[in-house]
Every structure is written in structure tokens, then in C-alpha cells.
Amino acid sequence: MGVLVDFVLLTAKVVGCIIQALVRWIKKPPEKTVTNEICLITGAASAKGLGRLFALEFAQRGATLVLWDIDADGNEKTAVQVMERGAKVYAYTCDVSQRQDVYKTAERVRQEVGDVTVLVNNAGVVAGKPILQCSDELLERTMKTNCHAHFWTVKAFLPKMMEMNHGHIVTIAGYFGLFATACVEDYCASKFAVVGFHEALSHQLRAKQINGVKTTLVCPCLVKTGMFTGCRVRRELDALLSPLKPEDCVKTAMKGILSNQAIICIPRVMYFAVVSKHLFPWDVQVLAHKFLGIDKCMYPFIRQRESKNATT
Ligand SMILES: NC(=O)C1=CN([C@@H]2O[C@H](COP(=O)(O)OP(=O)(O)OC[C@H]3O[C@@H](n4cnc5c(N)ncnc54)[C@H](OP(=O)(O)O)[C@@H]3O)[C@@H](O)[C@H]2O)C=CC1
Ligand SMILES: CC1=C(/C=C/C(C)=C/C=C/C(C)=C/C=O)C(C)(C)CCC1
Numbered sequence: 001m002g003v004l005v006d007f008v009l010l011t012a013k014v015v016g017c018i019i020q021a022l023v024r025w026i027k028k029p030p031e032k033t034v035t036n037e038i039c040l041i042t043g044a045a046s047a048k049g050l051g052r053l054f055a056l057e058f059a060q061r062g063a064t065l066v067l068w069d070i071d072a073d074g075n076e077k078t079a080v081q082v083m084e085r086g087a088k089v090y091a092y093t094c095d096v097s098q099r100q101d102v103y104k105t106a107e108r109v110r111q112e113v114g115d116v117t118v119l120v121n122n123a124g125v126v127a128g129k130p131i132l133q134c135s136d137e138l139l140e141r142t143m144k145t146n147c148h149a150h151f152w153t154v155k156a157f158l159p160k161m162m163e164m165n166h167g168h169i170v171t172i173a174g175y176f177g178l179f180a181t182a183c184v185e186d187y188c189a190s191k192f193a194v195v196g197f198h199e200a201l202s203h204q205l206r207a208k209q210i211n212g213v214k215t216t217l218v219c220p221c222l223v224k225t226g227m228f229t230g231c232r233v234r235r236e237l238d239a240l241l242s243p244l245k246p247e248d249c250v251k252t253a254m255k256g257i258l259s260n261q262a263i264i265c266i267p268r269v270m271y272f273a274v275v276s277k278h279l280f281p282w283d284v285q286v287l288a289h290k291f292l293g294i295d296k297c298m299y300p301f302i303r304q305r306e307s308k309n310a311t312t
Helices: 002-028 050-060 072-084 099-112 136-164 185-207 247-259 269-279 282-292 301-309
Strands: 038-042 064-069 089-093 118-121 167-172 213-218 263-266
Touching: 038 136, 050 064, 050 072, 050 118, 050 247, 064 072, 072 089, 089 099, 089 167, 099 136, 099 282, 136 167, 136 213, 136 282, 167 185, 185 213, 213 247, 247 263, 263 269, 269 282
Parallel strands: 038 064, 038 118, 064 089, 118 167, 167 213, 213 263
Antiparallel strands: none
């Protein structure tokens, strides 16, 4: 009897969730304020990258920014742009793939700035070589930067967020955290892993009823930041699905983050791809990838990387 009552309640809640999601789809809920938040962004240095743009968006909304990157010069440039928007900013050179560097820098942040309440795990790398041509060191670097780094930053900052029942963990994953393609095996493995980590963490927070700590998974398709220069799908789809402008991608992501959206796929057509992936047999996915040209979309990217490496 108890199970039956639970099941009826569950059904009602599921219907409620679906209606809520549909309403959100049509009418975005209002943004939360981040004025008094301390927001840490990893991988904030790249001139055309998503990290710098996230920093500027948070700065515009009055958050205090903590910027981490392996590239000290680029990070300083981001800090200057953040300051120009009137926000407080602290830049740290940190290699997020190195556990001890993360813990040491996190301690400095706590001493010099305070407790981080918004963590945007954005730093990412790709080896740019198919698995059999890739050195072991490059493979490890991808896993350490794109996945392990999230373990260390979360271990460093989540306990305080949980204690305060206030905070937000944002994971920048990507299309290749949900779907895979050839020749970027290291990247897909690291992104799938970090999606698993993010989901497990989100479940843990829910199970413990720590509802004040939010989580958001951001999954964009190809963005014109330079990271995947050369990547291209079927030519006829170019007009329909040109690479995202970094500014548009970050603006869309910000809207979702600030309305505590759990998962953000950019563009929205990706939601259908996610549903169909779980609905249809594997061979259908292979056919769809082939039809769209996603099966070989990384070939020109790899070729460009090879010729770049050959000339340097
Ligand atoms: N561009 C795209 O098409 C997509 C990107 N993404 C993801 O978005 C995120 C941002 O990517 P994007 O802006 O394009 O990439 P960028 O290469 O422009 O920016 C990444 C930044 O992370 C820094 N970084 C790399 N390794 C480390 C490290 N070990 N410690 C600290 N900082 C590091 C880079 O420094 P340096 O330049 O010195 O290496 C760079 O400043 C990544 O996680 C990426 O996987 C997701 C979907 C699509
Ligand atoms: C063609 C096509 C798509 C393109 C996907 C691509 C090209 C993704 C590239 C992603 C990258 C580079 C991610 C990095 O993390 C969509 C949007 C799935 C929708 C269906 C048609």
C-alpha cells in the first residue's frame, strides 16, 4: 500500500517537474543576484575563450572575481577588463591539473579573498591527436585538466558551501560530454567522466537535502574560441549550424546559471539529440552522426593541428 501511495505521489511530482520545465522553456525565470558572491573561474585567461567572457558577465553583475589560469599574462589581462567593469578581482596563476597547486592556491584565496560561493570549472584542453598517435603524457594531461581538476576544486570549496547551504558549482562540459566522435578520444573520455562526476555530486547534494547549493552542467556545441579550429560538420549544414559565437554561448549559459538551471545545452536542438540518444539503438546514432557529418568532424581539426605542429 505504501509503495502505491509513493508511486502516485511520484507520478504527480514527475508531471509537476515536466510542466515546470516546459514553462521555463517558454518563459525564463528571473536571474538571481550575484552581487555579494565570490566567483572563481578556472581557465580565465584566453583572449577569445569562454572563461574570460564568464568573468566579464559576472563582473557586470557585481560579483567579486577570482581568476585562475596557467597563463599568468592572459589572466592579468582578464583581471584588467574585470576591473574596468568596476568589480573586485584577484588573479592567481594555478595549474588546475596539479592537485597540490589547486589546494595551495585555494588556501590563498580563502585567506586573501574569502569563501568562494560560485565555482565555474571551465579550464579545458584537448590533445589534438587520435589515441594511437597520442603520447601518454598528453592523454594524462587531458584527464587531469578536464576531469581531475574538478575533483580538487570541489574538494577545496564545496565543504564551506555545504556548511553555509549556499553556493553554485558550474561544470563546463560540452557536446562531447554527452556524445563522442572519432579522433578526440582523450577529450571525450575526460568530458564524459566529468559529466558523471557532476551528476553524482548533484545527486549527493539532493540526497543530503542541501538545496541551497546549486549545480549547473553547461554543454555547448562548437564555439569559435580557437580550441577546435578546423572542426566542421556536413557542408550543407553550415548555414544552419554555424559555430557558436563565444559571446552568445556565454550569454545563454549565464541566463541558465543565474536561474539555477540544472543542464544547459547550446543550441537547444541538442536536447532532442540527448533524448534520441537514449531512445534509439546505437546504430541509429552512428547513422545520424554520419548523416550530419559529426562522424568525421574532427578530421580537419586534427590535420590542422598536425600541420601546425610540423611548422613549430
Ligand atoms: N571551444 C569549444 O568549441 C568548446 C569548448 N568547451 C569547453 O569550454 C571550456 C573553455 O574552452 P575554450 O574557452 O574554448 O578554450 P580556451 O583554450 O580558449 O580556454 C581554456 C583556458 O584554460 C586554460 N588552461 C588550460 N589548461 C590549464 C590548466 N592546467 N590550469 C589552468 N588553466 C588551464 C588555458 O590556458 P592556455 O591557453 O595557456 O592553455 C585557457 O586560458 C573548456 O572546458 C572546453 O573543453 C565545450 C564545448 C565546446
Ligand atoms: C551538426 C549538428 C550538431 C553539431 C554538433 C557539433 C559540431 C558539435 C561540436 C562540439 C564540440 C567541438 C564540443 C567540444 O566540447 C548538433 C548541434 C548536435 C545538432 C544536430 C546537427
